Amino acid sequence: MKEAFEIARLIRKSLRGELSGQEEKILSDWRQASRDNEAAFQEMTSGSFYTDGTELWETFDFRVAYGRFLQRKFQQCRSRRLLFRVARVAAVVLPLTIAIVLYIGLGKESVPATNYAAAATILPGTSKAVLTTGDGNTIMLGQEYSDSTIIADGMRIDASTSGLTYAGISGNSALVYNKLEIPRGGEFCLTLSDGTKVWLNSATSIQYPVAFGTKERRVFVQGEAYFEVAKDAKKPFIVQFMSSAVTVLGTSFNVRAYPEEGHSLTTLAEGSVCITGGDNTISIKPGEQVEVDALSGDMVKREVEVRDFTSWKDGRFVFVRRPLEEIMRTLERWYDIRVVFKDEEAKRISLSGDLRRYDNFSRVVEMLGLTGDARFEIKGNDVYITTE
Structure with a gap:
């Protein structure tokens, strides 16, 4: 579990664009060590993982989450050989899921709450x-x-x-x-x-x-x-x-x-x-x-x-170490919102993520809130961002 927490820390820093050169190598070596590790990394850097992770933290029932993960993967697979592979991947993902949710959750009280109910009324294009x-x-x-x-x-x-x-x-x-x-x-x-x-x-x-x-x-x-x-x-x-x-x-x-x-x-x-x-x-x-x-x-x-740079036409938003100001310009056009940065520091926050283009804005802002230091205040179609 100690290694899982270390990998969890590196993945979170990766999503925020904060990895040092040495940390990048450690994470890269871990991903290349096995196909299961790479599959686990892809699972955890998807947009849905963080939403699932929040629910996981709130319920704290890891056995239920593990069952849901296996059920979802089993439904996607059609051969016995792939089913065994899914079980191996799940065995890798589970401890990392626990680690990342705990890692994020331990600091959750210090992160200002975002009005997700208001964000839910903002629909995709x-x-x-x-x-x-x-x-x-x-x-x-x-x-x-x-x-x-x-x-x-x-x-x-x-x-x-x-x-x-x-x-x-x-x-x-x-x-x-x-x-x-x-x-x-x-x-x-x-x-x-x-x-x-x-x-x-x-x-x-x-x-x-x-x-x-x-x-x-x-x-x-x-x-x-x-x-x-x-x-x-x-x-x-x-x-x-x-x-x-x-x-x-x-x-x-x-x-x-x-x-x-x-x-x-x-x-x-x-x-x-x-x-x-x-x-x-x-x-x-x-x-x-x-x-x-x-x-x-x-x-x-x-x-x-x-x-x-092309995933938008296939229903995804992929950001790799992009400043929040640039990310919000893209989301501003798609969700037809107005974004206001209350301080310059928030513009420079670097984030990475793979988001579903057709999700309501609440799902998107929830992931951005979990992987960065920004606070989102939503009033109608106006989104105010600050680091305070």
């Missing part, structure tokens, strides 16, 4: 968007509106509750642009006339031709979007944002370009892309990212874990 056609008409789209077929700008547009698909062919040789805007608290999926798929995050807009020309396929983005570009060797696909542009033939990548953040991030999942900013041009390969300063055009290339 939904599928919604506003389409502006070439003639200036606006059409509301999303879960609140029924599926429909739109005839506009010489194109047939199929609109579902979750996406938009350009299915017809325009006979007009001139480029006619449509614009799709996703509000705060929204998301949407777009399939362009060439078959390219675009996932659009909250507070994002994209302007695009209803049918592409003969030389290139160019779209304009503000906000965050994930692209799966249809291959066409004769017509490069160009995404233009801020003072930068990404040029590809066929690939998958994420662009984050919110003007208020002062920089853009292009993260490559598959294929290859070329990023241009000012007088500079950089090519990247999968697993690499380029950051471009919006004012100077300065570019920085780095290796990253792609999932940390």
